Amino acid sequence: MNDRSPVPVVLVFAGSDPSGGAGVQADIESIASMGCHATCVITAITVQDTEDVARIEPVDAMTVMDQARAILEDMPVAAIKVGLIGSAENVEAIHAILMDYPELPVVLDPVIESGGGSVLTDDETAEAMVNLLFPLTTVLTPNSHEATFFAPEGDNLESRAQEILEYGCEFLLITGTHENTRDVVNTLYGHSRQLETYTWDRLPFSYHGSGCTLSAAIAGLLAQGIDPYAAFIEAQEYTWDTLKQGYRIGMGQHLPNRFFWAHGEEAQRGEAELDAS
Ligand code: PXL
Secondary structure: OOOOOOOOEEEEEEEEOOOOOOHHHHHHHHHHHOOOEEEEEEEEEEEEOOOOEEEEEEOOHHHHHHHHHHHHOOOOEEEEEEOOOOOHHHHHHHHHHHHHOOOOOEEEOOOOEOOOOOEOOOHHHHHHHHHHHHHHOOEEOOEHHHHHHHOOOOOOHHHHHHHHHOOOOOEEEEEOOOOOOOOEEEEEEEOOEEEEEEEEOOOOOOEOOHHHHHHHHHHHHHHOOOOHHHHHHHHHHHHHHHHHOOEOOOOOOEEOOOOHHHOOHHHHHHHHHHHHO
16 A cells, blocks of 8 residues: 555546446445455446446547546556456557556456457457557456457467467466356466466356456455465455355346445444444
8 A cells, every 4th residue: 555545546447337237336346345445447338237238339548548647646556457448549548558657566357248248349459458458467367258269279278378478467367157167267377377276166147247346356455465366366255255145136147246245244233233222
């Protein structure tokens, strides 16, 4: 934490998801849950519900750049999270910002499609991400579909991971939610090799915003100054709990309950004390 701020600040670049499940809405809740303050540069407005995405309206690159500069010049940002970017021009704007703050850890969730399977990132934007942002990334968090998209040549997870690491990110955490395995296995790579695997009980539903929740939690923990290996474990535990205690409010996917910790036994005890007084 910086001595100018009582709370670590995370700068988020992300799209708005009006359902509140994914995007910047997810990032704010996750980052707040990690005890940090989320500042948010909106890169795109999406029209979507819990089932599907109908439209994406990218914000123009100058507005993305100006939002980020306004925050960075005002607050002691301690980590950056990048989610949906919306256009190749926005990739260039984010690249320019990251080049000016090389000391900040960057968590990039290379969003290609929504949980419902809609394409959110076109090929030109994806290519710009690989060339301009992957080399500046501390932690890249693709799911296994996205890993295949970025490394189509590889014929297994290991070779795809090696191909992606060569673009320059420091750590690569590939999530296994989309695989047909009994458990969910997430795999961490770095320093040209596999570093860890993490195995989680597979939950019964399909969730909207799990990747945003995980990557934002990692960014929050890195902003707290926590060791990256500890941050990866804690962020996965947090994300799994949000899904386990998630709910189905709309007619599509379930949503993570990112404030489950505020509704637990401790919070209920506090409420009972208030009622009694
Ligand atoms: O989960 C990826 C994602 C990220 N950002 C926005 C989204 C989605 C998925 O729907 O809508 C804005």
